Amino acid sequence: MKSELLQQVRVIDPVSNTDKVVDVLVADGVIQALQENISDYPTDTQVRSCRGLVLGPGLVDLYSHSGEPGFEERETWRSLVASATAGGFTRLHILPDTMPAIDNLSVLTRLQQIEKAAAVKINFWAALTLGVKGQQMTELAELASESHVVGFADGRAIENLALLRRLLEYIKPINKSVALWACDSHLAGNGVMREGTQSVRFGLPGNPAIAETAALVAILEVVAAIGTPVHIMRVSTARSVELIQAAKARGLPITASTTWMHLLRDTQAIKSYNPHLRLEPPLGNTVDVQALRQGVRSGTIDAIAIDHTPYTYEEKTVAFAEAPPGAIGLELALPLLWQNLVETSEWSAVELWRSLSTYPTHCLQQRPSTISPNTAAEMILFDPQQKWAVEPQTLKSLSTNTPWLGQTLTGRVVQTWLSQEDFYS
Amino acid sequence: MASTWNRHHVLSLADFTPEEYDTVLQTAASFREVLSRRTKKVPTLQGQVVANLFFEPSTRTRSSFELAAKRLSADTLNFAASTSSLTKGETILDTAKTYLAMGTDMMVIRHREAGVPQAIADEMDRLGVRVGVLNAGDGQHEHPSQALLDLFTTCTLIDSDRPRLELLKDKKIAIVGDILHSRVARSNIWSLTASGAEVHLAAPPTLLPQLFADFTTNAPGKLFLHWQVEPALENADFVMTLRLQKERMTQHLLPSLREYHQRFGITRDRLRICQPDVKVLHPGPVNRGVEISSDLMDDPQFSLIQAQVTSGVAVRMALLYLMGSSKA
Numbered sequence: 001m002k003s004e005l006l007q008q009v010r011v012i013d014p015v016s017n018t019d020k021v022v023d024v025l026v027a028d029g030v031i032q033a034l035q036e037n038i039s040d041y042p043t044d045t046q047v048r049s050c051r052g053l054v055l056g057p058g059l060v061d062l063y064s065h066s067g068e069p070g071f072e073e074r075e076t077w078r079s080l081v082a083s084a085t086a087g088g089f090t091r092l093h094i095l096p097d098t099m100p101a102i103d104n105l106s107v108l109t110r111l112q113q114i115e116k117a118a119a120v121k122i123n124f125w126a127a128l129t130l131g132v133k134g135q136q137m138t139e140l141a142e143l144a145s146e147s148h149v150v151g152f153a154d155g156r157a158i159e160n161l162a163l164l165r166r167l168l169e170y171i172k173p174i175n176k177s178v179a180l181w182a183c184d185s186h187l188a189g190n191g192v193m194r195e196g197t198q199s200v201r202f203g204l205p206g207n208p209a210i211a212e213t214a215a216l217v218a219i220l221e222v223v224a225a226i227g228t229p230v231h232i233m234r235v236s237t238a239r240s241v242e243l244i245q246a247a248k249a250r251g252l253p254i255t256a257s258t259t260w261m262h263l264l265r266d267t268q269a270i271k272s273y274n275p276h277l278r279l280e281p282p283l284g285n286t287v288d289v290q291a292l293r294q295g296v297r298s299g300t301i302d303a304i305a306i307d308h309t310p311y312t313y314e315e316k317t318v319a320f321a322e323a324p325p326g327a328i329g330l331e332l333a334l335p336l337l338w339q340n341l342v343e344t345s346e347w348s349a350v351e352l353w354r355s356l357s358t359y360p361t362h363c364l365q366q367r368p369s370t371i372s373p374n375t376a377a378e379m380i381l382f383d384p385q386q387k388w389a390v391e392p393q394t395l396k397s398l399s400t401n402t403p404w405l406g407q408t409l410t411g412r413v414v415q416t417w418l419s420q421e422d423f424y425s
Numbered sequence: 426m427a428s429t430w431n432r433h434h435v436l437s438l439a440d441f442t443p444e445e446y447d448t449v450l451q452t453a454a455s456f457r458e459v460l461s462r463r464t465k466k467v468p469t470l471q472g473q474v475v476a477n478l479f480f481e482p483s484t485r486t487r488s489s490f491e492l493a494a495k496r497l498s499a500d501t502l503n504f505a506a507s508t509s510s511l512t513k514g515e516t517i518l519d520t521a522k523t524y525l526a527m528g529t530d531m532m533v534i535r536h537r538e539a540g541v542p543q544a545i546a547d548e549m550d551r552l553g554v555r556v557g558v559l560n561a562g563d564g565q566h567e568h569p570s571q572a573l574l575d576l577f578t579t580c581t582l583i584d585s586d587r588p589r590l591e592l593l594k595d596k597k598i599a600i601v602g603d604i605l606h607s608r609v610a611r612s613n614i615w616s617l618t619a620s621g622a623e624v625h626l627a628a629p630p631t632l633l634p635q636l637f638a639d640f641t642t643n644a645p646g647k648l649f650l651h652w653q654v655e656p657a658l659e660n661a662d663f664v665m666t667l668r669l670q671k672e673r674m675t676q677h678l679l680p681s682l683r684e685y686h687q688r689f690g691i692t693r694d695r696l697r698i699c700q701p702d703v704k705v706l707h708p709g710p711v712n713r714g715v716e717i718s719s720d721l722m723d724d725p726q727f728s729l730i731q732a733q734v735t736s737g738v739a740v741r742m743a744l745l746y747l748m749g750s751s752k753a
Contacts, residue, residue: 189676203565204540317518319537320540
């Protein structure tokens with residue numbers, strides 16, 4: 001029997017709404033006890049002083065992109081899993097826009113071998129439409145029968161509302177999550193940053209907020225008519241937060257997420273023209289960022305997603321407007337969110353942690369992990385003071401497309417415990 | 426002469442100081458004198474290499490920069506990329522570093538997308554090399570040398586011997602045309618509002634979004650937006666017209682070039698409500714009969730278009746000279 005005693009560790013547990021310093025005893029992957037002082041433990045216990053360290057449930061990423069299969073130069077399964085582990089994520093949910101796309105059972109069967117070998121729990125968003133092209137629905141019922149399918153998403157906008165309606169009708173009895181991204185490509189046009197005073201000043205084509213909100217209104221109307229629960233991905237505008245709040249108030253079965261980058265950077269940052277700040281949807285204006293932060297705190301926006309999107313140096317070393325959208329984030333999100341939101345006292349530690357671990361599981365109909373006695377240890381130890389440099393050598397991801405490249409961050413995950421239990425209750 | 430200059434790169438006019446504008450104007454005035462001599466060349470940049478990296482095709486601006494560098498006795502290199510050569514694996518930074526390895530002292534950069542000159546300048550700074558980068562037009566962002574030559578052209582018209590920023594104070598200047606997509610307009614808004622001029626923008630709302638009202642902050646000159654041309658032209662001292670790209674029709678921004686010319690084209694008739702000695706500028710190349718009527722363009726009583734081209738060489742000489750002697 002292998003046991004570990006974590007002495008005087010700061011436990012942050014959103015499930016029990018706990019933030020306190022205690023001793024934690026773990027044996028054989030199960031949390032045995034949480035007490036102010038544990039003096040009664042087996043003699044061969046590994047004792048570790050954890051003063052100043054934080055112990056919380058493993059983080060759950062709602063959606064991210066894999067390079068493999070098809071774009072192994074960006075990311076392989078091995079590097080993706082290493083990156084997730086280093087960043088404190090114990091559950092990953094992969095979008096289907098690989099090559100080939102995850103749109104049929106044979107692709108999925110091959111990927112399950114990877115899932116079995118992986119150190120973290122990997123589940124997949126199966127495509128809603130063939131080749132994630134937004135045209136022809138996939139064999140949804142068959143895909144849904146696979147336990148590694150967390151739900152359905154294309155990761156791209158489905159703009160044909162007739163198709164969206166039929167998809168939601170067809171999926172209704174299947175009882176799997178559906179994640180949709182609200183974007184009207186005609187309104188977005190060739191825009192590469194959120195339209196506003198800054199886009200005009202920087203001379204970059206603007207993508208107006210209505211490209212998101214007009215599409216969101218349409219999705220909400222379809223959801224209201226059909227009744228199938230839907231998760232709204234990548235919410236990026238202040239107006240969308242209002243629309244989601246109103247929709248929830250009238251009882252629509254929706255959950256929503258924004259991404260960690262949309263909470264930390266706004267259009268001002270694009271003054272640098274750093275191609276790693278080119279995202280889809282684009283970074284918001286200052287009012288959007290404020291509204292998103294408030295939306296997450298109030299629970300209108302349920303969760304923070306990472307939307308880890310690796311691209312190679314060659315792909316990203318181009319003009320801002322020509323860069324493919326997206327940035328990596330699995331190893332960076334927790335330290336940066338902690339430093340910018342918790343250390344500044346804008347959010348409590350529990351507020352941040354629940355939006356990265358507990359609430360994402362609610363959006364996915366999973367059982368959340370918790371730090372409490374007699375539960376499986378799916379948790380991470382985080383040192384909020386450890387400094388490290390973001391460099392190609394320090395990142396586990398194969399790609400380095402992040403605006404924080406070359407900078408020194410404070411905060412790093414130092415240990416991860418993974419549970420082998422099935423988390424679908 | 427260059428005592429108030431410590432700018433290593435010229436990427437944008439957004440943070441130009443009044444002293445810097447005056448230094449450019451005065452330096453350009455002395456180079457204009459050089460250009461009027463029988464031997465139109467000075468040894469100022471002898472032994473230095475100026476590379477023109479034009480990732481976007483351009484004949485006029487590139488020729489102007491090349492001549493300016495040659496008049497300063499610099500050696501010039503010209504890189505004219507069809508953008509396809511860059512998709513063969515070489516990045517923009519690779520191209521810049523190749524020219525750096527050849528011993529380039531200054532890079533003049535044009536790119537169809539905003540921010541590329543800045544990205545290259547940042548890379549040069551990161552490498553710790555003293556290479557100056559001059560933005561010769563990046564996407565819809567800025568075209569500082571064009572705005573500075575416009576400034577020089579208008580100021581020398583008022584005081585030929587001592588062109589200076591304050592000469593435009595309280596002058597009314599109209600900028601008419603596709604402002605949304607114009608890097609020339611953006612640079613001109615910075616320089617003209619810095620001078621204390623009243624700057625009046627005029628275009629249909631699709632080409633002049635309300636967002637431009639907040640473009641400048643704390644500038645001495647005021648900025649006005651008009652969705653009709655007449656209020657902008659009324660009593661104007663200078664009218665700047667902009668090139669209208671034909672593809673704007675397919676982007677649902679305008680119904681037709683004909684309607685645009687009817688409502689916003691600069692014609693002899695429209696100029697009657699301006700000051701009697703009003704002058705018209707255009708950064709070229711001109712769509713005759715669209716943004717400006719053909720006969721007006723060739724009329725020396727109104728048109729400063731040829732003077733702008735001539736000023737361009739002196740102003741670009743001034744910029745290369747100042748950057749080459751910068752202590753920063």
